[in-house]
Amino acid sequence: MVAATHQTSEGWSSRWAFILAAIGAAVGLGNVWRFPTLAGENGGGAFVLFYIGCVVLIGLPLVLSEILVGRAGRSDAVGSTRNVAAASGRSSRWAVLGWVEIITAFLIVSFYSVVAGWVFYYVGVMGVDFFGALASGDPFASAFQGEAAETVQGRLGGLLGNPWMLIAMHVVFMGVTFWVVASGVHDGIEKAAIWLMPAFFVLLIGITIYGAVVGDMTETLAFMFQPDFSRLTAQAMNEALGQALFSMSLGSAALMTYGAYVSRETKLAPTAAMIAFADTGVAIIAGLMIFPIVFAVGLDPAAGPTLVFQSLPVAFQQMPAGSLIGFLFFVLIFFAALTSSISLLEGPTSWGINERGWSRGKSAGIFAFCAFLIGVLCALGYNILSDVRPLGFWNIFAEADILDTVDGFTGKVMLPVAALLTAIFVGWRADKKLVENESGLEGAMFGVWRFLVAWVSPIAVGLILVFGLFPGLVPQ
Ligand code: TRP
Numbered sequence: 001m002v003a004a005t006h007q008t009s010e011g012w013s014s015r016w017a018f019i020l021a022a023i024g025a026a027v028g029l030g031n032v033w034r035f036p037t038l039a040g041e042n043g044g045g046a047f048v049l050f051y052i053g054c055v056v057l058i059g060l061p062l063v064l065s066e067i068l069v070g071r072a073g074r075s076d077a078v079g080s081t082r083n084v085a086a087a088s089g090r091s092s093r094w095a096v097l098g099w100v101e102i103i104t105a106f107l108i109v110s111f112y113s114v115v116a117g118w119v120f121y122y123v124g125v126m127g128v129d130f131f132g133a134l135a136s137g138d139p140f141a142s143a144f145q146g147e148a149a150e151t152v153q154g155r156l157g158g159l160l161g162n163p164w165m166l167i168a169m170h171v172v173f174m175g176v177t178f179w180v181v182a183s184g185v186h187d188g189i190e191k192a193a194i195w196l197m198p199a200f201f202v203l204l205i206g207i208t209i210y211g212a213v214v215g216d217m218t219e220t221l222a223f224m225f226q227p228d229f230s231r232l233t234a235q236a237m238n239e240a241l242g243q244a245l246f247s248m249s250l251g252s253a254a255l256m257t258y259g260a261y262v263s264r265e266t267k268l269a270p271t272a273a274m275i276a277f278a279d280t281g282v283a284i285i286a287g288l289m290i291f292p293i294v295f296a297v298g299l300d301p302a303a304g305p306t307l308v309f310q311s312l313p314v315a316f317q318q319m320p321a322g323s324l325i326g327f328l329f330f331v332l333i334f335f336a337a338l339t340s341s342i343s344l345l346e347g348p349t350s351w352g353i354n355e356r357g358w359s360r361g362k363s364a365g366i367f368a369f370c371a372f373l374i375g376v377l378c379a380l381g382y383n384i385l386s387d388v389r390p391l392g393f394w395n396i397f398a399e400a401d402i403l404d405t406v407d408g409f410t411g412k413v414m415l416p417v418a419a420l421l422t423a424i425f426v427g428w429r430a431d432k433k434l435v436e437n438e439s440g441l442e443g444a445m446f447g448v449w450r451f452l453v454a455w456v457s458p459i460a461v462g463l464i465l466v467f468g469l470f471p472g473l474v475p476q
Contacts, residue, residue: 006075006076006079006083006354006355007074007075007079007083007260007354008074008075008076008260008261008350008353008354010184010185010186010261011185011186011261011262011263012185012186012190012261012262012263013186013190015262015263015266015271017190017193017194018258018261018262018266018271019271019274019275020190020193020194020197021189021190021193021258021339021343022067022249022254022255022258022271022275022343023193023197023274023275023278023279024192024193024196024197024339024340024342024343025249025254025255025258025339025340025342025343025344026247026248026249026275026278026279026340027197027200027278027279027282027336027339027340028112028247028336028337028339028340028341029112029115029116029119029333029336029337029340030243030246030247030283030340031247031279031282031283031286031336032282032286032290032308032332032333032336033115033305033308033333034243034246034247035051035243035247035283035286035287036286036287036290036291036307036308037304037305037307037308038239038240038243039051039224039287040291040301040302040303040304040307041302041304042231042232042233042236042239042240043228043231043232043236044223044224044225044226044228044231044301045223045224045225045226045227045228045231046227046228046229046231046232046236047231047232047236047239047240048224048225048227048284048287049225049227050232050236050237050240051240051243051244051280051283052280054240054241054244054460055244055248055276055279055280056276057452057456057457057460058241058244058419058452058456058457058460058461059244059245059248059250059276060272060273060276061449061452061453061456061457062245062248062250062419062422062423062453062457063248063250063255063272063275063276064268064269064272064439064449065422065423065426065427065453066250066255066256066259066422067255067256067258067259067262067268067271067272068259068268068426068435068438068439069081069084069256069259069422069425069426069430070255070256070257070258070259070260070262071259071260071262071264071268071438072084072087072434072438073256073260074260075260075350075354076098076102076253076256076257076260076347076350076351076353076354076355077097077098077099077101077102077253077256077257077347077350077351078095078098078099078102078351078355079095079098079351079354079355080098080256080259080260081094081095081096081097081098081256081425082094082095082098084425084430084434085425085429085430087431087434088429088430088431088434089431090429090430094425094429096421097418097421097422097425098253098256098351100251100414100417100418100421101251101252101253101256101347101418102253102347102348102351103414104251104252104253104410104414104415104418105252105253105254105344105345105347105348106344106347106348106367106370106371107371107374107406107409107410107414108252108344108410109177109341109344109345109367109371110371110372110373110374110375110378110406111374111375111378111403111406111407112337112340112341112344113170113173113174113177113341113371113372113375114166114170114375114378114379114403115337115403116173116334116337116338116341117166117168117169117170117172117173117379118156118159118166118169118309119330119333119334119337120169120172120173120334121159121165121169122309122313122330123327123330123331123334125155126143126313126316126323126326126327126329126330127327129143129144129323129326129327130143130323130324130326130327133145133323133324139321139323139324140320140321140323140324141321141322141323142316142317142318142319142320142321142322142323143313143316143317143319143322143323143326144313144316144317144323145317147317149314149317152310152313152314152317153310153313153314155313156306156309156310160382160383161382161383162383163379163380163382163383163384166379166382166383167376167379170372170375170376170379171372173337173338173341174341174368174371174372174375175368176338177338177341177342177344177345177368178345178364178365178368180192180338180342181342181345181346181349181360181364181368182360182361182364182365184360185261185346188342189342189343189346192338192339192342193339196335196338196339197335197339199335200332200335200336200339203328203329203331203332203335204282204285204286204289204332205285206328207289207325207328207329207332208285208288208289210321210325211288211289211290211292211293212288212292214292214293214296214319214320215291215292215293215295215296215319216292216295216296217288217292219291219292219295220287220288220291220292220295223291223295223301224284224287224288224291233474234467234474235471235474237464238464238467238468238474241460241461241464242411242412242415242416242464242468245415245416245419245461246411246415247279247280247283248275248276248279249340249343250415250418250419250422251414251415251416251417251418251419251422252344252347252410252415252418253346253347253348253350254343254344254346254347256347257343257346257347257350258343258346260350267440268438268439268440269439269440269441269445269449290307290308290312293312293315293316293319294307294311294312294315296315296318296319297314297315297318297319299311299314299315308333312326312329313326316329345364345367345368345371348363348367349363349364349367350363351363352364352366352367374406377402378402378403378406379403380402381401381402381403382401382403385402386401388401388402389401389405390402390405391405391409396408396412396468396469396471397409412468412469413465413468413469416461416464416465416468417465419457419461420457420458420461420462420465423453423454423457423458423461424458426453427450427453427454427455427457427458428454435450
């Protein structure tokens with residue numbers, strides 16, 4: 001441990017509590033909504049394989065790096081990077097890494113809560129449908145009986161066009177997130193993870209088995225695992241690496257902040273491996289859960305972001321027990337989103353506590369409220385402010401509405417910058433002995449890991465940053 005100021009006194013009650021909370025952070029809308037969307041749009045197989053390569057060679061090494069900085073520094077993201085820099089005889093300006101991560105987390109939670117609000121709305125819609133079926137004595141009915149497919153699909157448009165409904169759902173979601181974070185590491189974050197994550201896994205496995213039985217698994221397996229490398233464009237690689245960072249919650253303060261609450265005895269390397277493995281496993285299983293249902297009723301896997309909100313409800317309309325399964329499906333996504341938003345808010349909150357001396361409730365309240373306001377703008381971007389293009393002067397964001405701009409800017413700019421800085425900091429600037437002791441890796445394993453952090457990650461992330469920002473440079 002490094003001697004320094006502003007250290008946290010909070011901690012997990014066990015190694016498992018930490019693992020579940022970190023998996024809860026990692027597993028979210030990114031796995032069940034964004035990953036299947038991107039895999040679908042980018043042709044499946046080759047994208048999935050490339051994604052797995054990114055996870056192993058870049059994501060996993062960086063997961064260990066971030067947790068390690070957190071535990072060595074024992075503070076919020078800013079404090080921990082500053083402490084580790086000081087212990088390594090480096091400039092306190094390295095705290096900028098922590099700053100980038102905290103601002104990124106703050107911006108992500110603002111729009112994440114809006115999208116999670118849609119999920120919450122669908123929990124309600126499907127819930128009404130299911131409990132109606134239950135009341136009429138047919139719990140295994142298919143969903144939305146007697147409704148035209150256009151009506152079912154039209155719900156998303158109806159929701160997006162209704163600012164009050166969007167904001168109401170966003171308020172509820174941000175409110176619950178705030179309440180959990182304000183309750184503390186032990187009584188809030190940990191309890192939420194311990195209840196929600198096992199429930200999530202049960203639902204995930206259950207719905208996947210359902211899909212395998214009533215859906216088209218053969219076509220799904222071919223789609224997801226038969227690589228057609230001609231579909232693996234530079235653009236697709238770019239998206240895969242960006243998605244790997246987002247999905248593992250890298251570059252957005254979560255792992256550093258959670259790392260600070262980990263006890264000295266916990267071995268970090270196997271823990272980091274479990275987090276990366278679980279996150280990737282869930283993304284792949286989510287594909288195996290969604291696509292059989294999509295293929296069974298002949299829908300387009302490349303539908304894009306509306307796949308989950310528009311295509312699937314139509315599929316549930318044609319499937320046995322679609323009403324029940326549809327309801328459980330959105331409950332599942334809701335749980336995943338909630339444990340993620342909790343850790344997104346915890347990063348900035350921990351900064352307020354350690355660096356500003358605020359109480360936990362005050363810090364969580366300030367950040368939740370400010371993120372809520374930005375989220376309101378994102379929500380209004382679908383209706384009243386639908387003409388607004390915040391970064392319209394920048395060609396890659398020229399078409400992006402408010403939510404897409406915040407999403408795109410954090411994903412394409414801030415996450416890669418944070419990952420790049422992490423790799424340079426841990427790979428080159430932090431004291432090698434300190435890093436080695438803290439990682440728990442020895443000999444050749446340490447050498448391999450350090451090579452991945454110091455060389456592979458910065459080069460790969462640097463490339464996506466450049467190609468992501470200047471798509472014109474991408475070789476076609
Ligand atoms: N990993 C989350 C998901 O897949 C999203 C996310 C990105 C996140 N950065 C984070 C969650 C930081 C918690 C903390 O949905």
